[in-house]
Amino acid sequence: MKTVWRQTECSMDTIKALYNEVKVSPITLRVLINRGLDTPAKVRGFLNNNLKDMYDPYKMKDMEKAIKIMCEAIDNKEKIMVYGDYDCDGVTSTAILYKAIKKCGGNVAYHIPHRENEGYGMNITRVEAIAKEGFDLIITCDNGISAVAEVQRAKDLGLKVIVTDHHELPFEEVDGERRLIVPNSDALVNPKQEECQYPFKLLCGAAIAYKFAMALYKRRGINGGDDLLELAAIGTICDVVDLQDENRIIAKEGLKILSKSNNPGIKALKQVIDIQGEVTCYNVGFAIGPCINATGRLETAEMSLQLLLCEDNREAMELATKVFNLNKERQDLTTASFEEVCEAIEGSDLINDRIIVVYNDHIHESIAGIVAGRVKEKYGRPTFVLTEGKDMPKGSGRSIEEYNMFEEMLKCKEVLHKFGGHPMAAGLSIKEENIPEFRRLLNENCTLNDNDLALKIKVDSPIKLNYVNEAVVEEFNRLEPFGKGNPSPVLGALKVRVKEVRFLGAEEQHVKLKFYLEETFKTVDGIFFNGKERVEEIFISAYGDDYRSHMMAPENLFVDVLFQPDINEFNGRRSVQLKIKDIRESKVKR
Numbered sequence: 001m002k003t004v005w006r007q008t009e010c011s012m013d014t015i016k017a018l019y020n021e022v023k024v025s026p027i028t029l030r031v032l033i034n035r036g037l038d039t040p041a042k043v044r045g046f047l048n049n050n051l052k053d054m055y056d057p058y059k060m061k062d063m064e065k066a067i068k069i070m071c072e073a074i075d076n077k078e079k080i081m082v083y084g085d086y087d088c089d090g091v092t093s094t095a096i097l098y099k100a101i102k103k104c105g106g107n108v109a110y111h112i113p114h115r116e117n118e119g120y121g122m123n124i125t126r127v128e129a130i131a132k133e134g135f136d137l138i139i140t141c142d143n144g145i146s147a148v149a150e151v152q153r154a155k156d157l158g159l160k161v162i163v164t165d166h167h168e169l170p171f172e173e174v175d176g177e178r179r180l181i182v183p184n185s186d187a188l189v190n191p192k193q194e195e196c197q198y199p200f201k202l203l204c205g206a207a208i209a210y211k212f213a214m215a216l217y218k219r220r221g222i223n224g225g226d227d228l229l230e231l232a233a234i235g236t237i238c239d240v241v242d243l244q245d246e247n248r249i250i251a252k253e254g255l256k257i258l259s260k261s262n263n264p265g266i267k268a269l270k271q272v273i274d275i276q277g278e279v280t281c282y283n284v285g286f287a288i289g290p291c292i293n294a295t296g297r298l299e300t301a302e303m304s305l306q307l308l309l310c311e312d313n314r315e316a317m318e319l320a321t322k323v324f325n326l327n328k329e330r331q332d333l334t335t336a337s338f339e340e341v342c343e344a345i346e347g348s349d350l351i352n353d354r355i356i357v358v359y360n361d362h363i364h365e366s367i368a369g370i371v372a373g374r375v376k377e378k379y380g381r382p383t384f385v386l387t388e389g390k391d392m393p394k395g396s397g398r399s400i401e402e403y404n405m406f407e408e409m410l411k412c413k414e415v416l417h418k419f420g421g422h423p424m425a426a427g428l429s430i431k432e433e434n435i436p437e438f439r440r441l442l443n444e445n446c447t448l449n450d451n452d453l454a455l456k457i458k459v460d461s462p463i464k465l466n467y468v469n470e471a472v473v474e475e476f477n478r479l480e481p482f483g484k485g486n487p488s489p490v491l492g493a494l495k496v497r498v499k500e501v502r503f504l505g506a507e508e509q510h511v512k513l514k515f516y517l518e519e520t521f522k523t524v525d526g527i528f529f530n531g532k533e534r535v536e537e538i539f540i541s542a543y544g545d546d547y548r549s550h551m552m553a554p555e556n557l558f559v560d561v562l563f564q565p566d567i568n569e570f571n572g573r574r575s576v577q578l579k580i581k582d583i584r585e586s587k588v589k590r
Contacts (some may be wrong), residue, residue, distance in 0.1 A: 001380045002454040003582055005562060007492065008034045008460065018043060028475045030461040031489045035244075039311050047478055049249055051229075057211040057218075061196035066162045066187035067215050069137070073160070075083040075104040078136035078339045082110040083122060084305075085142040085205070086296030092235035093141035093164075093209040095308040096228045100213035101139075109135075112301045115366055116390060120427070122150035131157040139164065142205025143473045144183065145190055146170045146420065151183035161185040164212055166205050168192060168422055200245045205251055206235025230257040230266065231308065237281055238289035242485025251481045255279050265307035268320035281481040294327035297366035330367060336362045338374045341385060345375070354383050354446045354453065355403075357439035359395075359432070361388035369396030369425070376400065380453050384442075389429060392417060397426040412441040457562055457582055459492045466519045468576055494560045495586045499523055501539070501551040503532055511535045513580070515561075526563060526578035538585045558586040 010030045018029050029043070029276045037043050057063055073080055080101055084094030088260070094110050101108040111130070113123055121143040127150050130138065132219040137160045140328040144151065144163035148170075154161050163185040169192060171178040182188060189208060191198040203211070210232035214225055233254020241247050258279040261267055266288075270279070273287045303326075307319040341358050345351050350358065356375060363371060365387050372385040382405060386395030399405035404423040409416065415437050419428035430438060468491070482488040500514040511528040513535075527537065539547035542557055549558075563578035 002450065003584075004451070004454045004456050005459055005492065005582070006456055007258070007459040010034065010461070014038060021257055025472070025475055027461055027463060027467075027472060027491075028479070031476070031479065034458075035486060038243060046248075051249060051253055054246055054249060055199050060189055060191055060198045060208075060211065061193050062187040062189050062213070063215055064138075066189050066212065067219050069160060069162060069186055070106075070139070070216060071219060073137045074101070074104055077107055079134055080106050080108040080137045080139065081130050081135045082108060083138050083140045083143070084110060084122065084128075084301075086112050086115050086301035087142075088238040088292045089205045089235040090142040091292055091296070091301050091304050091308065092206040092231040094236075094305055096206060096209040096213055096231050097139060097141050097164075098309065100216055100228060101514050104216055106220065110305065112296070112305060114300055122154075124150050124153050127154045127159075128157065130154075131159055135159065137162070141209045142166070144185070145188075146181075148181055148183045148184075151185050155184060162187045164189045164205070164208050164540060166190060166192065166203055166208050170420075171490060200247075202242050202244070204236050204237070204239035204241045204245060204247075206232045207241075207247065208240070209235075210250070212529055226257050227263060229254045230261055230263065232507040234284055234288060236294070237284040237483060238293070240285075240484050243281075243483040244485045248389070248481070248486060249448050251281065251483070255281070255284070258284070263308065264313050265310045265315035265319065268313070268316040269307065269323065271317070272320045272324045274588055281483050285483070285492055288329070291323045291327045293544070294330040296322055297330055297364070298326050298333075307432040310489075333364055334367050334370050334374070337367060337371045341371055341375055342378065349486075353439070353443050354381055354448050355439070355442040356383040357386070357435065357442065358384070359386040359393060359435050361393075363387040365389055365394050368394070369398065369427070372396050373398040381448075384426075384428070384438075386428075386435060387432065392429055393435065394429045395427070397421070397428070399424045399426075400453070401456075403446075403448060408442060408445060411445050415441065439519060458487075458490060459562060460489045461491055463491045463493055464519070465496060465515060465524055465578075466491045466517045466522075466564050468524070468578070470574065470576060471553070473567050473576065476565065488564050490564055490581055491563055492560065492562050495558045498554045498557045498559055500553065501535060507534055511580075513583075515578075521549045524576055524578060525568070526561065526580045528580035528583065531583065532579060534583055538583065541585055560584050560586045 010033050014033060015026050015029050019026060022043050032043055036044050082094050082097045084090045094112060098108055098110050102387050138154055139162040141164050143165060145165040145167050151161050163183055170181050172181055191201045210228050213228050217225060232250050236247050236250050243251055259363060269288060269291060275283050292304040295301050304323060306324055310316040310319060326347040341360060344358055350356060368385045368387050372383045376383040382399040382403045384395055386393045397405050405426045406421045406423055409419050409426055415434040417429045421427055475491055497516040498513060499516040502512045504510040506511055509530050509532050511531045514523050515524040516523055543550045561583045562581040566577050566579050568577035
């Protein structure tokens, strides 16, 4: 895959002006400016913000109305149903609302739909069952904004409905114009409504549930909320929303609570996973979150919800062990399915398509999205993975920044049964006989060129390696937590001399490099995970087929390298280490 390095331009005048005000190093200021933080107030706000900087939840449209309805339901001992979703954001949202309403004295229960039997969001049959069981109020979380018919059915049956959601508002096209379609709920809390004056629009479902809970606590005169904030942090990190503004505060402050959590379920899950000490974004995004997600994919998400709500340590450990083992099973299924799909792509003309559409009826439908994401990462192209559904093939798509997947699906809607999503991800169901036409239409309409399909790596700043030290790493740590919208800074060094190279790992897939710093006559280590192919290209270009004989002492070999600075601790010794993102042969004579 072609790789493009994109170095952002930054005015030295801007850096100097900021430095005089905030006394942050120029290299860190360059990173902050790249994130749009170009005034002293913005920089201070980013570095020092905390829970006191959160916005008043009552600024959300319909929040006042929703809280009034909820308080009346609690006071009148009405039966309240929290209607959630089966992914990590939905499970944590459900846990937040359930815990908050119960603490306020509400007669509350919860329901999370079964992925295969009910599908995403509200289900009319389930709504009818909820009404038959005598519930008076439904409050949704992480769903409901598109449940027009389901909400109306609930209303017809005499239920009150509060919708809390963060997804884009659905619409229909009439004479080339888009007309919004929203459910007829008693209150609709979603900051993406055009009339909503809430200052930040990018909250996930769990964050909106947390804001609702805080508004409810305020109205009922209840203090606390740390136990809800840690759940909101899990949902925020795992839903991959931009870690900016309130999302960054929720993630940063929530991680502190997670590190010392008193929640029996979270404590047990951390123990089973073997997370010790400070909990990081990586721990949540790649360990805790996938475990919570796994139950909704392979069994029922209620297992994860029970874990988060559990108050008994022994029961918590049993549930955590089950959840952990389910995630291992999910990982094995995903790997096997990914390999099958890649084999199908490379063994057919699919490899030539700019938009990949693969149908494999053996893939578990719950992991189609994960597989699509991995295929997209490998080939750098928008990908749809379809598999056998209950009534017809179903699947998921994952996209790249340059391709609005939802807009392109609108152009093919005549061959789709149902679909929905946003620019970067989508879900669909389609008759099997229509799959070839869907593939043809997507590729015929595709305007992506080679540059669009190239892997882009954003470079925050150039730097000479002898200036990379522990102080730089420690100051970068102040920018955490890192994630979407606030990535870990990437630095670039040009014309660096390679002193030594070793391949590591069972399949020699990783590379350890030693770079020589000519200014100081010292060396610095770099680790390049899964970088063997890239490094081999450079050595073969420099030395031919006999390149391995040169790896321990390359002669006059210079490279350009992109990296994230890190600290390596081994046997009580600390040293700077480069986590390499990409490498290329430098345009300098050997």
